[in-house]
Amino acid sequence: MTTIPLSRRWLLAAAAALALTVPGLPARAEGAHPPLRIVTSFAIDSMNPWEDGFWMQEFGQAELLMQFREDGRHHPWLLQSLANPEPTRWVMTLREGITFQNGRPVDAAAVVAAIEAARKHSASAQGAVPEGAVFTATGALEITVTTPAPWPELPGVLADESVFLILDAEAVEAVGEDWAQLVGAGIYTGPYAVTALDDRRMEATAFPGYWQGRPALPGLTVSFVPDANARILAVQNDEADIALYPPLAARPQVEATPGMHFNIGALGTGGFTGFMNLRQGPLADVRLRKAVLRAVDYREIAEDVFRGGLAQATSLYAANLPFALENYRTDPDEAARLLDEAGWTPGADGIRRKDGQRLTLILAIYPQQPDLVPLSTAVQAQLARVGIEAQVVSFDGINQALMEPSNRWDIAMVSSGAAGWGRVQGFLETYLLPDGQRNYGGFDNAEVAGLVTELATAIDPARRTAILHRIQEILWDDDPYAFSFNIHKGRVVVNDRYACYAPGFALYHVSWQTAPCE
């Protein structure tokens, strides 16, 4: 065995003692918490803020002007206030004393520069901002936004992680496209600054000058582990504190394992959405579409299939959103009556037939969402109760597959956010308008199209709610097409140290106060 000479031992001991007394060292040296270790399924490919920057908001590096919270409303974040004195003018006022991690002040000029840089480089920002919108610094901390027409979605746009991250645009422009130079450059305002990024993990350390206070942790590591089981095992083997995106199928095993917890969070804003194919197959008949909606047992999906890991869908929108209706109801008798009315009569095996043809629907799912397996199995059984046979087909690359006319499907089951970050316009335009990029099933309803167009500029909250109520009614009663099977809830697997960790709402996984349970 090798022994350290006495003089070296003394040197090491002296160095350790010195390290404990020097101020400004990371919190761990002060005896506080160790760095947080997160495992997630998605890799952060680069420091390119226009394509990969949204991850930084999720893990505490970057921040936004507004924040979407569990009450379904938008609250100022880096802003002190957001006012709408006229329909076509918004006034944003920044908080005082905020700096980027590199020490530069976050003032109106810096924020306008960040917004203009995003409009120049980011496709998401270009798609989110109406033509003719002008952002002007009208004071040291004041920015005025003017638009040719009212822009009611601005608060949601400012809270959307993929649109306007507040960053030091000058520092970003300086590196050209050599994004690696942004590691350690402190271009964001969040509590943790990126210090390393490769294809396996990202590391970040606490930003001592953070505007809300000293971050609770000395830093964090986010490791990229695509396999869900491997992420859970990482927590079990104490290689990680928090595993993101665990499949709900893993919940019984996690809950039976000492030292591990499967934490369910608040109601999200999206869920598994069903889209019906109106271009081909039996769902061209509106009575069948109504029957499908009434045959689905939304309570069973939430409570029995996923054991409360998902919330019951009560309308297209999550119940925490102020414009959500409660118009979903499971009614197999009504479904059967509609099917009878449409001429589909039960056969000897219970499956309905019409002109010798079996009533068979194809459910389209995709392998990237393992929870679609139990969901599609449950929906198959529910449809069978009213005499509809369902087959499941899995498409890799679901969006392209559903838009390809040669692929046969009847109901697509897609995880989507009908109101991500409280924004409704994008979903409605993309999925429900005839020329929408993801109008998978060929939905073309003139009233819905008119309402969606009106909604884009409707600034009055009461009128906006009325429009959204009417769209939800049409999609249930008049012309069913898109519907929610469930509403998602956040979920994570954590170890004992983070047993009290609540899954981040709207993907805010790490805040400056995130810390182990005391």
Add this chain to the structure above:
Amino acid sequence: MIGLSRRAATAPRPGAMPPTDFPAALLRHPSGRWGLALCLLLLGAAAAGPWLAPHPPNLPDYAATLRPPGPGHWLGTDAMGRDQLSRLLDGARRSLGGAAAVTAAITLVGLLVGSLAALSGRWIDAALMRLVDVVMALPGLIVAFGVLGLLGPGYLNLLIALAAADWAYKARIARACALEAVRSPAAMVAREIGVPEWRVLAQHVLPSVLWPLLVLATLGLGGQIAAISAFSFLGLGVQVPHAEWGAMLAESRFHFQIAPWLLLAPALCIFVAVLASNLLGEALRDIATPEARS
């Protein structure tokens, strides 16, 4: 051969013929007895599955999830409350039936291509054999993934992919056997005395090709069972809610610590099926080429 090396050494020599007392020879062979018994047991279970299954294999029962083996559910239930025994029986038809279908398809294609190459002119022979060379130069796994990439996941597509990946070796063996048979004295004499060509093929060439291919097919059956299970485990084969042993293994991976029966039962089935086909194949090979045993 997917997942296994192409076992040229195990192929019987060209022209090998079954002994006249083949059934008795198979039963005398220890591996043959066991392999045949296990194969018959599995095939019987697969064939009688719909009648033996105590519950509908795809019907969820959310009040009975993850039940351990016991009365009512002799092999327990899965995370959706589906009866594990019923799903194993239902899955046997896809695991074993699929492997048999792939093996039959590649044997038939190999027989046709190999015989055509041997019996046709020089140019057709050369062209077909270069095609065989190209296919054999590619790892079977890559070919199967490529075909699945083109066709998309699905049970039928998986069977097509496995067949596309594995026919070439059979074609080369068939060609060698056919060439030897065509040049055999018996075939040459038959031609000399004016026996019609089709009768020469039927009496002298086909039996010489079929027997080695049958031995090879039996030896490869286990590999096909394992391949179907592996691809279904990856989600590229059987789609939900249908049962298949590899897909059942994949479904069990989130529960193997609290519900190990979900993992053990399909794993054991795959093991026994591969073992049975290997035992039978080894016995057939020994019977076909007795010199190989020594």
